[in-house]
Amino acid sequence: MNKDVSIKVCMGTGGIAAGGVEVMSTFEKALASVGIKAVVQKNCSMHKVGCRGFCARDVLVDVIVDGAKSTYQYIKPDMVERIVQEHVVGGAPIGDWLVTDDYHTFHDKQVKVVLSDCGEVDPEDIDSYLGRGGYEAVKKVLTTMTPQETIDVIKASGLRGRGGAGFPTAVKWDMAIKAPGPKKYLICNADEGDPGAFMDRSVVEGNPHAVIEGMIIGAYAIGAPYGYVYIRAEYPLAVERLHLAIKQAKERGYLGKNILGKGLDFMIKVKLGAGAFVCGEETALIASIEGKRGQPKAKPPFPVQKGLWGYPTIINNVETLANVPYIIRKGASWYAAMGTEKSKGTKVFALTGKILNSGLIEVPMGIPLKEVIYDIGGGIENGKKLKAVQTGGPSGGCIPANMMDTTLDYEALSKVGSIMGSGGMVVLDETDCMVNVAKYFLQFTQSESCGKCIPCRVGTKRLLEILTRITEGKGREGDIELLESLAADVKTSSLCGLGQSAPNPVLSTIRYYRDEYEAHIYEKRCPAGVCKDLLSYSILEEFCKGCTACTRVCPAGAIIGEKKKPHKIIQDICIKCGACFETCKFKAIKKG
Amino acid sequence: MANLTINGKRIIVPDGITILDAARRNDIYIPTLCDDPRLEPHGGCRLCLIQVKGMPRPVTACTTPVTEGMEIETTNEQIERQRRTIVELLLSDHPNDCMICDKAGDCTLQELAYFYDIRSNRFAGERRQYTKKDLNPFIERDMEKCILCGKCVRVCDEIQGLGAIDVAGRGFTAKVSPAFEKDLNCEFCGQCVSICPTGALMGKQSVGKGRQKDVKEVETVCTYCGCGCNVTLHVSRNEVVRVTSRPDTINEGWLCVKGRFGYSFINSPDRLTTPLIKKDGKFVPASWDEALDLIAEKLSAIKEKHGPDAIGGLSSARCTNEENYLFQKFIRAGIGTNNVDHCARY
Ligand SMILES: Cc1cc2nc3c(=O)[nH]c(=O)nc-3n(C[C@H](O)[C@H](O)[C@H](O)COP(=O)(O)O)c2cc1C
Ligand code: SF4
Ligand code: SF4
Ligand code: SF4
Ligand code: SF4
Ligand code: FES
Numbered sequence: 001m002n003k004d005v006s007i008k009v010c011m012g013t014g015g016i017a018a019g020g021v022e023v024m025s026t027f028e029k030a031l032a033s034v035g036i037k038a039v040v041q042k043n044c045s046m047h048k049v050g051c052r053g054f055c056a057r058d059v060l061v062d063v064i065v066d067g068a069k070s071t072y073q074y075i076k077p078d079m080v081e082r083i084v085q086e087h088v089v090g091g092a093p094i095g096d097w098l099v100t101d102d103y104h105t106f107h108d109k110q111v112k113v114v115l116s117d118c119g120e121v122d123p124e125d126i127d128s129y130l131g132r133g134g135y136e137a138v139k140k141v142l143t144t145m146t147p148q149e150t151i152d153v154i155k156a157s158g159l160r161g162r163g164g165a166g167f168p169t170a171v172k173w174d175m176a177i178k179a180p181g182p183k184k185y186l187i188c189n190a191d192e193g194d195p196g197a198f199m200d201r202s203v204v205e206g207n208p209h210a211v212i213e214g215m216i217i218g219a220y221a222i223g224a225p226y227g228y229v230y231i232r233a234e235y236p237l238a239v240e241r242l243h244l245a246i247k248q249a250k251e252r253g254y255l256g257k258n259i260l261g262k263g264l265d266f267m268i269k270v271k272l273g274a275g276a277f278v279c280g281e282e283t284a285l286i287a288s289i290e291g292k293r294g295q296p297k298a299k300p301p302f303p304v305q306k307g308l309w310g311y312p313t314i315i316n317n318v319e320t321l322a323n324v325p326y327i328i329r330k331g332a333s334w335y336a337a338m339g340t341e342k343s344k345g346t347k348v349f350a351l352t353g354k355i356l357n358s359g360l361i362e363v364p365m366g367i368p369l370k371e372v373i374y375d376i377g378g379g380i381e382n383g384k385k386l387k388a389v390q391t392g393g394p395s396g397g398c399i400p401a402n403m404m405d406t407t408l409d410y411e412a413l414s415k416v417g418s419i420m421g422s423g424g425m426v427v428l429d430e431t432d433c434m435v436n437v438a439k440y441f442l443q444f445t446q447s448e449s450c451g452k453c454i455p456c457r458v459g460t461k462r463l464l465e466i467l468t469r470i471t472e473g474k475g476r477e478g479d480i481e482l483l484e485s486l487a488a489d490v491k492t493s494s495l496c497g498l499g500q501s502a503p504n505p506v507l508s509t510i511r512y513y514r515d516e517y518e519a520h521i522y523e524k525r526c527p528a529g530v531c532k533d534l535l536s537y538s539i540l541e542e543f544c545k546g547c548t549a550c551t552r553v554c555p556a557g558a559i560i561g562e563k564k565k566p567h568k569i570i571q572d573i574c575i576k577c578g579a580c581f582e583t584c585k586f587k588a589i590k591k592g
Numbered sequence: 593m594a595n596l597t598i599n600g601k602r603i604i605v606p607d608g609i610t611i612l613d614a615a616r617r618n619d620i621y622i623p624t625l626c627d628d629p630r631l632e633p634h635g636g637c638r639l640c641l642i643q644v645k646g647m648p649r650p651v652t653a654c655t656t657p658v659t660e661g662m663e664i665e666t667t668n669e670q671i672e673r674q675r676r677t678i679v680e681l682l683l684s685d686h687p688n689d690c691m692i693c694d695k696a697g698d699c700t701l702q703e704l705a706y707f708y709d710i711r712s713n714r715f716a717g718e719r720r721q722y723t724k725k726d727l728n729p730f731i732e733r734d735m736e737k738c739i740l741c742g743k744c745v746r747v748c749d750e751i752q753g754l755g756a757i758d759v760a761g762r763g764f765t766a767k768v769s770p771a772f773e774k775d776l777n778c779e780f781c782g783q784c785v786s787i788c789p790t791g792a793l794m795g796k797q798s799v800g801k802g803r804q805k806d807v808k809e810v811e812t813v814c815t816y817c818g819c820g821c822n823v824t825l826h827v828s829r830n831e832v833v834r835v836t837s838r839p840d841t842i843n844e845g846w847l848c849v850k851g852r853f854g855y856s857f858i859n860s861p862d863r864l865t866t867p868l869i870k871k872d873g874k875f876v877p878a879s880w881d882e883a884l885d886l887i888a889e890k891l892s893a894i895k896e897k898h899g900p901d902a903i904g905g906l907s908s909a910r911c912t913n914e915e916n917y918l919f920q921k922f923i924r925a926g927i928g929t930n931n932v933d934h935c936a937r938y
Contacts (some may be wrong), residue, residue, distance in 0.1 A: 276762065293758060298635030298655035451740055451759060451766025452636045455674075458681040461764040462715040482714060489677040492649060493638045 005088055007031075008062035010119070012205050013198070013237055014359075018058035019076060026080040027061075034089055055359040057099065063087055073099045102378045106357045109375045111338060113346045114322045115362045118206030123241050126248035129209040135254055137328035138216050142262040147177060150221040154324065156332035158344030163189055163280070163317030164395065164422050164497070166343070166410040169324075172314055175304045176222035179312035184224035187308065187315045188215055189285060190231035190238070192422065193277035194393035195444055199348040199423045200318035202360050204231065204238040207322070208245035212268065214321030216254060217328060219266040222314055226267060230285050233272040242270055277394075277448035281496050282315045284450065295450045296496035317422070319348055339365030343409035347420065353390075353427035354381045363408065370404035373427060384429040387528075388512070392421030394441040394448075395501030397508025398434065417508045419501070433530035434513040435520055438505045439467040445502035456499030459490035463506055471531040475521035480510060529591055532576045536592065541566040543588035550580035550589065596662040605658055612640055612653035615666060622666050623675060623707075625700055625789055626741035627654040630844060631750055634742050639675055639704070642666045650674070676708045684715040685764075687736050695791030698804035701739060720765055728776040730853050731785055732799055735767055738792035744768060744784035751846060752781055782852040786836060786845060795834060795853060802828030814851040817909045818916070818936075819843070821851055832858045895927060904931035 009015065009024045057073035063083060064070075070093045072083065079097065087093045112118075122128040129135070141150050155170035176184060188211060192200040204211060215227050231239055246268050249255045257265050271289050278284045279294040286308050288294035307313020323345060327335045336344050343365040349372070352358050356378035363372060369389060373379065380386050388398040391408075397418035399406055406412050410420050428437065446460040463486055466479055487503030494500045510517060519525045526534040539550075539559075546564040558574040561567030569580070569589075581589045593604050598611075598620050605614040610633060615622050625637035635655040642653045645663035650671065653664075665671070683705055690696045719736070726733040740759065745768060749755045756778035760769040770776050785793045807826040814821045822841035826834040835855050839845035857863055867883035868875035878886075894902055905923035907916050916934065923932040 278762075295759070298633065298652055300656065447763040449763050449766075451762060451764075452742070453638050454636070454678050454681055454739070455638055457740065457764060457766060458685050458715075459677075462681065462684065462717055465717045486677065486715070489674050493641055493674045493678065495635055495638065495652075 003088070004064075004066050005031075006062075006064040008064070008119070010058055010060040012055070012202055013235075014055035015058045015060065016237065020059045022077040023059045023061065023075055023080060026077040027084070030080050030084040031088070034084055056357060057103070060099070063093070065091070071099045071103065072097050073103065102357060105378065106359070106361075106376055109367070109371055110362050111346050111364045112362045113326050113335075113338075114203060114210070114319055114348055115206070115360065116326070117210065118202065121207055121209075123206055123208055124244055126209060126245065126252060129207070133329060134209050134325075135213055135252075137325035138213055138220075138254060139260065140328055141217055141220055142260055142264060147221045147223065150217060150328070151177065153328060153332045154221070157327045157335040158332075158339070158342075159320065159323055159327060159335070160343065160410065161317055162319035162323075162347065162422065163315075164392075164419070166420060169316065169320055172304065172316075173218065173221050176224070176312055176314045179304055181312050183226070183309075183311045184222060185308045185311055185313040186215060186219050186222060186224040186227045187285065187289070187313060188227065188229040188318060188321055189280060189282075189315050190229055190235075190318045191273050191280035191285065192232065192235075192318075193275070193280045193448070194395075194422055194424045196352050196426065197350050197393060197422055197424045199350050199360065201235050201238050203318050203322050203348070204235070204242055208238075208241045209249065210322045210325055211242075211318055212245055212249050212255070214316075214324035215268060216259065216264075216266055217324050218314065218316060218321060220264055224314065225265045227269070228289060228308070229268060229270050230273055230279070230289060231270060232275045234275050239270065239272065246270070276450075277444070278450045278496070278498050281498060284496070285315065286313065293450075295452050296498075298495060319423070340407065340409045340411070342411055343420075347408065347423060349391075349408075349423045349425045351377055351425050351427070353425075354384065354429040354432070355379075355427040356381055365409045366407045366412075368404065369399065369406050369408060372408065372425070373404060377427065380427065380429050384431065386427065387430050387432055388428045388434070390418075390426040390428060390437065390505075391424065392419035392504070393424035394445045395419060395497065395504055396421045396424070397504050398428070398437065398512060400512045417504075417511055419504070431528055431530065433471070433526050433528040434509040434516050435467060435471050435526075436528075436530050438509045439464065439471055441505040442467055442502065445498060449498060449502075450496075453493075453495040453499060455490045455493040456495070456502065459486060459494070460499070460502050462486060463490070463503065467506070470517065470520045471526070472533045473520070473524045473531070475517075477521070479521055480514065480517050484510060525592075535576050536571060537569055537574060537576065537578070537581055538571075538590050539567050539569055540588050540590055543586050545586055545588070547585070549583050549585065553579040553583045555579065594658045594660045594662070596658055596660075596664060598664045599666055608657055610654055611642060611644075611651075611656050611658055611662070611664060614658050615653060615664075620666060622653050623704060624654060625704070625739060626743060628743055628747075628787060630839065631743065631746045631787075634746065636740070636742055638678055641671060641674060643668065643671060676710070679704045679708050680710055680713055681715055682739055683710055684713050684717060685719050686739075687719070689737070689791075693737070693791045694794050694799055694803060695737075696803055699791060700789035718764075720767075722767075724773075726775050728780070730780045730796055730849070731776060731782065732794045732796045733776065734792050734794070735769075736792075737790050738768055739790055740766060740768065741789060742768075743787045743789065744793060747783045747787050748778070752779065752783055754778055757784070780849040780853060781847065782849065783846055786847075786852075797853065797856060798826075798834040801831070801833035802826070807833065814847070815910060816848075816850040816854065818911065818913055820912065821847055823847065823851055825855070891927065900928035901931060903927050903929055904933070907932070907934050909934070909936045 007027050009020050011020045059075045061072045061075045062069055117132055121132055151170050151173045159169045160166040161169055190200050190204055219227055253260055273279045276294050279288045281296050282303050283297040284294040289308060303313040338345050346362050346364050348362045351361050361376055386401045388400050390398045399416050399418055406416050413420050442464040446464050449456045449460055451457045466483055469475055470479060483506055487506050490503050491500055516527055519527050524534055544566040548563055551559045556573050556575045558570050559567050581591050594607050595604055598615055603618050612622055623639045625639050626634045633655040635652045640653040641650040643650050643665040690702055722735050745758050748757055757768055757770050759766055761767055785795055807828050810825040810827055812823055814823045821843040822837055824836045825832045832855050835852055837845045837847050866877045867880060869878040907919040920932045
């Protein structure tokens, strides 16, 4: 029996959290103990692979026997033995454990560029990346292209910054090449501070060499001998793999002095951030690397004029840089063929919230939102109705359900009052309260404000207070107008992008869900039934059978009543947890 | 030189200066809270936001350099609305203690509240409240009155070179603080006190001793050392209650701990007001004539008996250069010895 067996275990942070390490070691043991040790050892390769996007189904395991690949989902260590016995040895995949159809629909509408090698290469082995064409782009630019030609290719590809603002990458690089000075810096922004975002982390974990390769090409284009990766310390796995990848790239001569003998010097240092959202902002990031408090500075001077340690500096996002090697390898026109007129290529999103298939996705720019939600995402969880999609994280806005024809590109998103941002996408259903959603994001921006400027430090606090009182049923007449007016002033007068965009969630929810704000303020009612202070539970006598089920689940002991007689909730004691509501089989409990 | 127009007025200013500088040189008022011409621009308070034609959003005058042909508007309805909102936001997080605040009458925030006529506050809400007092000997730090303009942080770093304080924390409760929120333990030069636009930083000895309105200012020169910093004594009810220095002086308004805080001796009951001569083991007040006669007599006698080299002179850094010159002249030419030295040499 001389089978060619390869097992790939998803070892992104999601996979590890679901037990990937144990699954992998159990596979190692199980394979070793099936008796045909020598054969297994010789032909079986075992890979740790980075995130493949379908995090909801972790641990995902590919079992490839003689070229035939089967993907298992929800794998736990105690399932490994059977897979090895029946599938690897016996040749019969275990149907019940394989991924279901939606795993394939999940992938069908996606177009993978940045993520194309994630899940395929072993992120801890440079040879695995080299085997898939890795570092070919570096060779190509160093041997056949001038820096200006390199920039021209990026320009023709239409690549725009994926860190949020969508600034054309080639324009930025062009400014850097023209900036005078003996020293320049290229910084890769891997701070990724948006709550719920994990696009950049997954790229660094899944394919760190692509980011490094993009940086080398960028460094060559702008003439920067020094690079930094600014990455948050809360990403230990990404940091570890990055360090390892840099070490391997150095050993193979892709980093260091005289790269590939072509006279290019480029070194990368890794700088750990302490996890402040504001440190993703360019000037704050630079201050942080310099050892100062991470606090933005007024521009001009722009980093490209006076950046790190006073030298011209270019800051690019992880995803932006990870696109670069693929563009160089496959050509600008290949890339520009994807997307819309002004937004080219693909974009990675972290699809989360009330969606069936949550995870990391990469889609061509310009794809209609409904295809993402229904085809890739598989629709809303638990058969509920879609209410809105929030994009752009705390700097973005909500797109209501009746606007799902909106396409995912920079222009269309900003037209509907949201932004592309770095790729957060939260799906909201009918049980989400929009005032509460705005409050959630304001809580985040307020606590992350650096405090340097007044409109942001105090303004976001006041916005949050007003939102809070609305959700507590203490909203006053005029509060919506006050929110609008303060939000407008905070937007225009704040120093950096954090404060300038912090009011967006408020403004966009008011824009589309003003009636919901009004219901909270004037009718003291939360239409989605989320805001506890506006909720009460009561028992409808005509439906109550007196079965006592509710009395038993109520943690506060708020329900009284004799067996077989209608029960009653004592409002003063009720903590509004909703346990009775969930339990009653006779729909006798009214929420409202 | 750059040609600009500000509010329709054509002006010519040197290249590279900020819009705020350009406006100030031409007596055009732009409100500020975080700017000081002696410090690096900060751009934090956002009061100096102005509109430049062709720029998509308002920019801060204190950080934006002038460029040829700029058309600037320093005030319009929208700008004033924003400024008003900013002041209103500040006041919504302020003790509004003006009645009993030492800074009243000399406080930039109070001035702004007055000019923007802020009576009620649309944003009234939670206020930062700090109970811990800083037990350092010289500086009263009332962080509830701090508006986080960052001037104290910058002066300590950029001018004093110390970095004893910085902003700590994030969000609404970000706070100027010494390391680990310990009590301030620094050079106590008081530059931070001198530059604070509000009553957040005050000299401890001055608190409750008289506000600016009732103070008589006396310009003089610091007596502590030969640098001769210009100082202004603030006199209230015939007592020196505070020492400051004007920014347009030779020392640009900066002082050291002695000049700024070492003034309590002026009103000390132990202070010497006449020479004292020791008679029968006890000091007895004397007139200057008596004292000088006695010194001359003794010095002459020593010189007569033991020669001039038996005498030495030691002068003080607290004297002016002129006084020190005269002193060595007296020792060398008058006494006739080279035994003369100065405390600054040790
Ligand atoms: C508050 C704030 C947070 C930001 N966080 C990030 C971040 O986590 N990652 C990132 O790449 N860009 C972030 N940005 C955008 C960066 O400042 C910058 O525009 C970007 O890194 C430029 O790279 P790009 O041109 O490749 O997009 C942030 C901006 C602001 C204002
Ligand atoms: S907008 Fe907010 S985060 Fe940005 S500088 Fe101002 S206070 Fe800091
Ligand atoms: S610091 Fe100024 S505004 Fe505040 S209480 Fe004192 S005088 Fe009034
Ligand atoms: S007194 Fe001087 S040294 Fe101390 S904090 Fe203030 S400026 Fe810094
Ligand atoms: S203490 Fe005074 S100078 Fe320092 S930041 Fe606060 S208000 Fe500004
Ligand atoms: S004076 Fe310009 S922002 Fe404060």
